[in-house]
Amino acid sequence: MLKPAIPLKILSIITATCVVIIMTDPNAQADSSPNHNDDTLKRAATSIVQTLQDAGHTAYFAGGCVRDTLLGFTPKDYDIATDAKPEIVRKLFSRSRYVGESFGVVLVYINHQPLEVATFRKEWGYTDGRRPDEVAFTDAEHDAQRRDFTINGLFSNPLDLDQNNQPTIIDFIGGIKDLDNQLIRAIGNPDERFAEDYLRMLRAVRFAARFDFPLEINTANAIITNAPNLKEISRERIGQELRLMLTGQRPALAAKLIQDLKLDNPILGEPHKPAKLITLSSLKANPPYPVALAAWLLDRLAPTRSTDAPISLQTATMLINNETIRPILKRIRKSLCLSNEDRDVLQAILLDLSKVWDWASLTPAHRKRLLATPHWNLTHQLAYAIQPDAFMQNLDKAAEQLRNDPIGLTPDPLITGDDLIAEDFTPSPSFRIVLDKVYDAQLEGLITTREQAIQLAHCLYF
Known part of the structure; x- marks a missing residue:
């Protein structure tokens, strides 16, 4: 069995602990089982390996946990392969159940902690570009060769420690070398790897952006060649991958790679465009998904720019309005399988950019209403990415003054619809208009009592 020496550059940052959270789908959410500390999780995973090895079987830690540990990160998921x-x-x-019997995956419970144990396998015949038509159980070497990228094809043996008291690494596909060279490379023939699951093209981008590793040239070229085939993948899976990328450490790098590799067309359902990502690049790391998506859309909507000058809020409001945004949101929602909530927040923060730009002409009441919207923080992040200059600094100062207003941003209304009915008002659509105007007067301190509010309502209604 091949056990190459680990380069000092990698060895120096190996950590001894893996957080053990097992899931079949790398995009799945963490299990909702009780929390365990890192040592408990590590012992649970190691105990499974111990039991399997004591029974005469080969068993390793596999994939992302090995990769992340070698890179000095706390792993987010962990696999046991045997x-x-x-x-x-x-x-x-005894406490186990099948979760993917045809793929040899069993969920084992150790102290209420679910851990997935997968049998080494090889696969072939991916006629749908996602799932294998045939699966056969095999050994560790062939199992490594069916995985996506070399940095994800590593195994480690927690029961076989080296001279540095670290688990030995089993590498059949050159993963250590590519980790040391900081390179994302498909295992074997990249065209074949992507044909097995076209979503791997997006995973390549996600790993490249997450670790800031370049794509190996043949891997990158294969993505460009196979980019149109991404349309064969479900929109939900595409949307999940894009969400992970745009909410990561380097969303602009992810979007640039998507555009450079011509994946933007099959992802967004619009023509390929090598847009300058100035707004997206201005966001901080790990931005909220609607903010990152809005920034990317604005960059792609902006006219072709010969310089790296950002668009202004004025330009942004010209690009986005109720008419232009409707077909965009319809297309994006379908292409990325957006939830209704994400779509509504995306629409709200884009449309509210016009209110930010018109801040100087807004009444104090309308300013307070804007600051009180549940998505104001997201609108503010987007606006600051577009125009991080004195305009937004002055707006922040004015906003702080409004927050310190004794009246507050969202005081309880002095009157409601029930009060109007009690005053013999006939219920009608005018109720909302009257109540809004009365509340605006309250926000501005023009009225302070219920009696004054009722009197103003009478003036407005008749």
Whole structure:
């Protein structure tokens, strides 16, 4: 078995602890089981490997946990891979169940912590560009060769420690070398790897952006060649991958790679455009998804720019209005399988940019209403990315004064619709108009009592 020496550059940053949170789908949310500390999770995972090895089987930690540990990160997921058949795993662990029997995946519970144990396998015949038509159980080397990228094809043995008291690394596909060279490379033939699951093209971009590693040239060229095939993947899976990228450490790098590799057309359902990502680049790391998506859309809507000068809020409001945004949101919602909530927030923060730009002409009441919207923080982040100059600084000062107003941003209304009915007002659509105007007067301190509010309502209604 090949156990290459680990380059000092990688060895120096190995950490001894893996956080063990197992999930089949890398995009899935963390299990809702009780929290465990890192040592408990590590012991649970190691105990499974111990049981499998004591029974005469090969068992390793595999994939992302090995990669992240070598890079000095706390892993977000963890896999156990073994040559034990699924039925053997079930017999060895009484508290277990199948979660992917045809793929040899068993969920094992250790102290209420679910851990996935997968049998080494090889796959072939991906006629739908996602799932294999045939699966056969195999050994660790062939299992590594069916994985996506070299940095994800590593195994480690927590029970076989090296001279530095670290788990030995088993590398069949050159993953250590690519980790040391900071390179994202498909295992074997990249065209074949992507044909097995076209979503791997987006995963390549996500890993490149997450670690700030370049794509190996043949891998990058294969993505460009296979980019149109991404349309074969479900919109939900595409949307999940894009969300992970745009809310990560380097959303602008992810979007640039998407554009450079001509993945923007199959992702967004619009023509390929190598747009300058000035607004998106101005966001801080890990931005909220609607903010990052709005920034990217604005950059793509902006006229072609010969310089890196940002668009202004004035230009942004010219690009976005109720008429132009409707078809954009319809297309984006369908292309990315956006939830209604994400769509509504995306629409709100884009449309509110016009109110930010018109701040000077807004009444104090309308300013307070804008600051009180549940998405104001998101609108503010987007506006600051567009125009981080004295305009936004002055707006922030004025906003702080309004927040310190004794009246407050969102005082309880002095009157409601029930009060109007009690005053013999006939219920009608005018109710909302009257109540809004009365509340505006309250926000500005023009009225301070219920009696004054009722009197103003009478003046407005008749």
